[in-house]
Amino acid sequence: MQTQKVTFCRICEAHCGLVATVEDDRLLQLRPDPEHPLSRGFTCPKGIAMADVQNDPDRVLHPLRRTASGDFEQVSWDEALDDIATRLARVYDDHGGRSIGWYFGNPTAFSYSHVLWLQGLIMALGLEHVYSAGSQDVNNRFVASTLLYGHAASVPVPDLARTDLLLMIGANPVVSHGSLVSAPRMKEDLRAITARGGRVVVVDPRRTETAALFEHVPVRPDGDAWLLLSLLHVIFAEGLADEAAIRAQSTGVDALRDAAASYSPEMTASRTGLEPDEVRQLARDLATAGSAAVYGRTGSCLGNHGTLVSYLMDALALVTGNLDREGGNLFGRNPLPLERVGELAGVLSYDRRRSRVGGFPDILGTWPAAVMAKEIRQPGAGQLRALFVSAGNPVLSVPNGPELASALGELDLLVSLDLYVNETNKHADYVLPTTTWLEREDVPVASLSLYTVPFIHFTEATVAPYGEARPEWRIIDDLCDRMGITPFAPTRLLSPGPVPATVGRAAGRALTAVRRRLPRLTPERVLDLALRAGSVGRGVPRLTLARLRRHPHGLVLGTGLSGGRLGEVAKGGRVRLDAPVILEELSRLGAARGADEEFPLQLIGLRELRSHNSWMHNAPTLMKGRNRRHGMRINPKDAADAGVAEGQPCRVRSAYGEIEVPAMLTDEVREGTIAIPHGWGHQGGWTTANRAGGANVNLLASTDPDDLEKLAGMAVLNGIPVRVSPA
Known part of the structure; x- marks a missing residue:
């Protein structure tokens, strides 16, 4: 008998509503949910194609163990977990928690239970080697928030419903559907701005799908910091700054004013590639608009100065009077006390400790993934010896x-929790099968403060786990049981003597024995407690898990965001505009090198509508079509200069590596720029993805600590100097 079950997508931050058709606990189909209050019958192709992933014959459904020949064999959960626990305990006893690491990919952010129990393990073992996909994505946004507001989680979102002018830098929400802002019908929201007489201005080296619909400012790759400083230069020099807002909301504006004074549009033209008059007019338009919002995403994050760019975007909103103001950039309210608990637990940290390699500060407890290989190979105290990888493919x-x-082959233990045997975990000792998001309950915890309309959504599991798949939290919990440790209970606090590992684990075993006699702590229990302890604002009944269950399509918590919250989200109620590390970064910006004759072009990344990072290229629905291939977008003039033609295999070389991709000639990229999508070049255990071919564009980037973005340790994936030639 077929049934219809309501759920929501957990591929990106839009979280569109879905309806699943299920028969005999097997997923037959996914379709948009017309009753979802925000997405209202919309979802992108990736959400629908999740049915392919759910039913994929290449999916891992049983624990796998590597054999001596390098192949995998199926084993039982008990065999796998017993051996993993024994080997992990040996590493811990010999070298301590500082020698154990965990890498988690983007899907982790869309599973509250995964994040919660991973943090429990980190606290229990005292892990320091924690890495995430954030260092290839968004970490510098959290650094900028820490420097500006004193809180990593204070991230303003554009007030799409009321703004008169939206300035987007390096964002393509028509394809990505928005990130660090949750607005499921983003394309419709953008069109509504222009329909009411407003403007949408897209700053990007490529005429993206979003830029093609609105106004396009074709900045040079990695030129965003120079452009933003020039906008501030004009606003200050022409007396266009909102001095009342500056006095009320900030400290240290004189340092920013002095810094911007050196960056006139004429001075920065060689970096931005823009006419000075165009930059001046944009600055005037921003300052004089009835309201204006500034928003940036991965295109603005992945250059050499991504933290500075995030910092300057918020500063631009502030000095034009548009920060914490309706129609500008607003701060959402999380109905869960995540920020409060995160601060107390030390999770929302910045620069609490430094990596051994490169001396990079931690960000939300993580170090740059680009130094992971070097941390494995560099001997000494704290050397990375055992690694878990969950929902990731580094x-x-x-x-x-x-x-x-x-x-990875030099580790004492490598364990993966995933859906597939991918390019990373094909090197693992064990691959443990995890549930998809259709097989677990969930709340979009990480996005609750980023909705443009206050909203919360709980979903039950749509189908039972296929095969022997288990949710990540349960795998972690079972592993802790076998090791005699308790999630969230720091082992080192139980063992303050000179032999913390052995004494601590003995104490941990005693605590575990007590825990087994008590009702099992589960993520759902923690979630219900957090809901009851949270705040949803005036006039809204307190949330409970039972109440959310009564609203399967989600629950709207307000009509929109409001201003006047800066006093709650910024320490001391003011924004700091003169952080010393930002002033140091400005000095590095002034010393940045110019054009490179050996590598005359600059590479930028590219997100595709039917790709999602590296894990959805095995879905036939997304990979069908004659033109579904990996390629390099190159301007016809640059192609002629390089001697390459449409469809011709090309060699793309940087100072760090080279790849081969076919040329796709188009004027959507400005001269001097090439664009190549990421996530291709598969050589794992997935049939369709391997057959798709393509190349891994990140082979052109560097892991040298001197080449990483300084303040956040971000990998530099935009603005890479390259040379193109026929293959």
Whole structure:
């Protein structure tokens, strides 16, 4: 008998509503949910194609163990977990928690239970080697928020419903559907701005799908910091700044004013590639608009100065009077006390400790994934010896994948929790099968403060786990049981003597024995407690899990965001505009090198509508079509200069590596720029993805600590100097 079950997508931050058709606990189909209050019958192709992933014959459904020949054999959960626990305990006893690491990919952010129990393990073992896909994505946004507001989680979102002018830098929400802002019908929201007489201005080296619909400012790759400083220069020099807002909301504006004074549009023209008059007019338009919002995403994050760019975007909103103001950039309210608990637990940290390699500050408890291989190979105290990878594929997503793949073989233990045998975990000792998001309950915890309309959504599991798949939290919990440790209970606090590992684990076993006699702590229990302790604002009944269950399509918590919250989200109620590390970064910006004759073009990334990082290229629905191929977008003039033609295989070389891709001639990229999508070049255990071919564009990027973005340790994936020639 077929049934219809309501759920929501957990591929990106839009979280569109879905309806699943299920028969005999098997998923037959996914379709948009017309009753979802925000997405209202919309979802993108990736959400529908999740049915392919759910039913994929290549999916891992049983625990796998590597054999002596390098193949995998199926084993039982008890065999796998017993051996993993024994080997992990040996590493812990010999070298301590500082020698154990965990890498988690983007899907982790869309599973509250995964994140919660991973944090429990980190606290229990005292892990320091924690890495995430954030260092190839968004970490510098959290650094900028820490420097500006004193809180990493204070991230303003554009007030799409009321703004008169939206300035987007390096964002393509028509394809990505928005990130660090949750607005399921983003394309419709953007069109509504222009329909009411407003403007949408897209700053990007490529005429993206979003830029093609609105106004396009074709900045040079990695020129965003110079452009933003020039906009501030004009606003200050022409007396266009909102001095009342500056006095009320900030400290240290004189340092920013002095810094911007050196960056006139004429001075920065060679960096931005823009006419000075165009930059001046944009600055005037921003300052004089009835309201204006500034928004940036990965295109603005992945250059050499991504933290500075995020910092300057918020500063631009502030000095034009548009920060914490309706129609500008607003701060959402999380109905869960995540920020409060995160601060107390030390999770929302910045620069609490430094990596051994490169001396990079931690960001939300994580270090740059680009140094992971070097942390495995560099001997000494704290050397990375055992690694877990969950919902991630760093061999494809981190620069210099071959370096990491080689280093993984030197670990004492490598364990993966995933849906597939991918390019990373094909090197693992064990691959443990995890549930898809259709097989677990969930709340979009990480996005609750980023909705443009206050909203919360709980979903039950749509189908039972296929095969022997288990949710990540349960795998972690079972592993802790076997090791005699308790999630969230720091082992080192139980063992303050000179032999913390042995004494601590003995104490942990005693605590575990007590825990087994008590009702099992589960993520749902924690979630219900957090809901009851949270705040939803005036006039809204307190949330409970039972109440959310009564609203399967989600629950709207307000009509829109409001201003006047800066006093709650910024320490001391003011924005700091003169952080010393930002002033140091400005000095590095002034010393940045110019054009490189050996590598005359600049590479930027590219997100495709039917790709999602590196894990959805095995879905036939997304990979069908004659033109579904990997390629390099290049301007016809640059192609002629390089001697390459449409469809011709090309060699793309940087100072760090080279790849081969076919040329796709188009004027959507400005001269001097090439664009190549990431996430391709599969060589794992997935049939369709391997057959698709393509190349791993991150082979052109560097893992040298001197080449990483300084303040956040971000991999530099935009603005890479390259040379193109016929293959």
